[in-house]
Amino acid sequence: MNEHLQPPQQQDQPGDEREMTPEPDCRPRFPGSGRLADKVALISGGDSGIGRAVALAMAREGAAVAILYLDETEDAEDTVRLVEEEGRPALAIAGDIGDEAFCRDAVAQTLKRFGRLDVLVNNAAEQHETDDFAQFDTAQMERTFRTNIFSFFYLTKAAMPHLKPGAAIVNSTSITAYQGHKTLIDYAATKGAIVAFTRSLSQALVDKQIRVNAVAPGPIWTPLIPASFGPEKVAQHGKSSPMERAGQPNEVAPCYVFLASEEASYMTGQVLHPNGGRVVGS
Template identity: 55%
Template sequence: MTANKDPKTPPPQEQDQQPGIESNMHPEPEYIRKDYKGSQKLDGKVAIITGGDSGIGRSISVHYAQEGANVAIIYLNEDKDAHETKQLVESAGQKCLLIAGDIADPAFCNQAVKQVMDQFNQIDIVINNAAEQHPQSDFMNISQNQLERTFKTNVFGMFYMTQAALPHMKKGSTIINTSSITAYQGNKDLIDYSSTKGAITTFTRSLSESLIGKGIRVNAVAPGPIWTPLIPSTFNAKKVDTFGSNTPMKRMGQPKELGPAYVYLASEDSSYVSGEVIHINGGTIVNG
């Protein structure tokens, strides 16, 4: 896989449908540092990662494998990306289960969890990462179908997957949700998406309060502009050409810059952390 060396912005490009395909991006996202060395922080654990086939999800999957975890990747239909990620996990010496389907369907979430239990007989980490977004410059153009679809994937899917997995989790287990800088700053062209990310942040805090007595921690990561397949499949080529340039660091982030945060939140390194959000956004201060 080719990789760029922290470009400030990508060249103009776009893809015509969501979810986007990582292998069609140029440059392809960087999912792990070449010098990253795992230290078995997740040894023997099993993680469910929604949207784990590409982008941030691929970075989480590979980092977790480097740290000794087996991984179950939940994805919609991006088979090529999913199989490439599976190979990367297995090359790190860990097992990877691929499950394709729509997390907006609670029956699918229940079946996916059953497959994970049949394969691994345990669930220690749930990563609610899958999401979609559909920019609209005019609020009035957000259709009922778009609104419902965005909430079903980003919020309902998170609820369904967590509810399906939770009965199999125990003291020491962790849940990590992917929020967004848009939950804190807002975004005039992503009103419905930003609203779902606000819901995810509040879900994280509320579920943490609910589960902390059981010894299950719940946290979140709020990325800024990160180079993932969602970007060229969402925005036009002109928008992509300036992606990330409005951050204090004047560049977009790479998935490899998020993976270690998910390792931290899943490991004993964060044993006194719950209900919190880690902001990885190129220096934008949001204080939330």
């Protein structure tokens, strides 16, 4: 009996969606209903995985989309094409979100192209396994924090002058913020910081009528997985969830659409948990 949930495979960071077997399912599963009609969304890490699925789901709901990516040009081009197939315009911007100057420029490029900004999705992240904490690499830790949480501060600060009442910020945290992970300690720490960032920022912006929420995915089939783990661990990704499988990006993206839309008008400072059935603290 083959116990593999997907074939063993491995990639270098940050991972390439085209090289995954099978490729993640990112396309929206249901027709749109105009919940984000004429809105503009800026999504970090929007080239692949959850970010791509969010871009496509928001486009189907009527949003124009700008995506930020590091250097995965082919994946980014695919996302732009798929957004345009949904009938909405797309902009791809390459750069390092760990650089505050790039974040300011990315917001400026989005405004120049689309004239407004309504939804900010802080999503991009990196992770690296460390089996022995005594061998922990300080430079790696600093890099992980710069990508995973500093960028949230940078992009939000740059976006704030342009977000009007009714705007929404949606942050990607993780199940590891609640359960921890023995070989992803720095990654889990950044995801815990994102929960606190979300709750604190929601309080700071409630008077401005800007809502701030988060999504905490469990094991999802994205390029980050084969880029982070060895082949056999990749093959078992998702097995530990109650549903005994990895989730697909398009099973997570609806959470972001909901939190960005007026359907979530009475929600701020909250976290949704698409994780395959694992019950965690809120």
